[in-house]
Amino acid sequence: MSGRRSVIETEKAVQGKLGDFRLQREQMAAVANIHRAAAAVRQHLENSVLRPVELTWTGFVVLWVLWIWGETETRHVVEEAGITKGTLTGVARTLESRGLVSRAPCPEDGRRVLLSLTQEGEALMERLFPAFNEEEAFVASRLSAEECLRLADGLRAIVAQLEERGEERRQELLGGAEPAPRRSGRRPRA
CATH class of the missing domain: 1.10.10.10 (Winged helix-like DNA-binding domain superfamily/Winged helix DNA-binding domain)
Structure with missing residues (x-):
């Protein structure tokens, strides 16, 4: 487990929080x-x-x-x-x-x-x-060997989607603007 809560616990909490969202x-x-x-x-x-x-x-x-x-x-x-x-x-x-x-x-x-x-x-x-x-x-x-191959194929499809259409989608979402520069998250103190 990567966090302190299991995947199942997290999915239940998300469902509870986002139950009314479409x-x-x-x-x-x-x-x-x-x-x-x-x-x-x-x-x-x-x-x-x-x-x-x-x-x-x-x-x-x-x-x-x-x-x-x-x-x-x-x-x-x-x-x-x-x-x-x-x-x-x-x-x-x-x-x-x-x-x-x-x-x-x-x-x-x-x-x-x-x-x-x-x-x-x-x-x-x-x-x-x-x-x-x-x-x-x-x-x-x-996972069985077959399940591993299906998973690998599914993940390849996700990567292909982003390689083929990700830039176009980004342009669409940002109205053609370049993404803002990455920041460390630190902000100047007031």
Whole structure:
């Protein structure tokens, strides 16, 4: 469980709070449980497999991207990992200081940077990934192989919807305006 209340308790509380609203409840339940499941999985994997090798989730994802795709320009690592450039800068520095990642200037444009795994990074991923996958199997063990495939297909459909229509929808909702810059949540004191 990712929070102090179970999924069932949360769904009952939401129903009680939003009972009179006209909502698309099945879709709300799907998206809310994607978030809850992702947070619970991430927390479990960080605490069981990643912490002993002193990796964060984001650090692991960056290593995974480089392990799968090989040497990659930082802007593409950012896209593949779903993180900001600033986050990648800090994570890459940490991984580089640990001897897991190396940086090199891009031959076509020296302003751009390429990241790649070192031999130590490759060796770590080869040791770590089987244990990571064992925990993926544990996490999904209440589902049959067929249910896992159906779930994966459903999640791919959600990702495809956002990749194909998300920008159009954002433009529609914001009247063509650019989104406001992200803020930390801090506001100036009065």
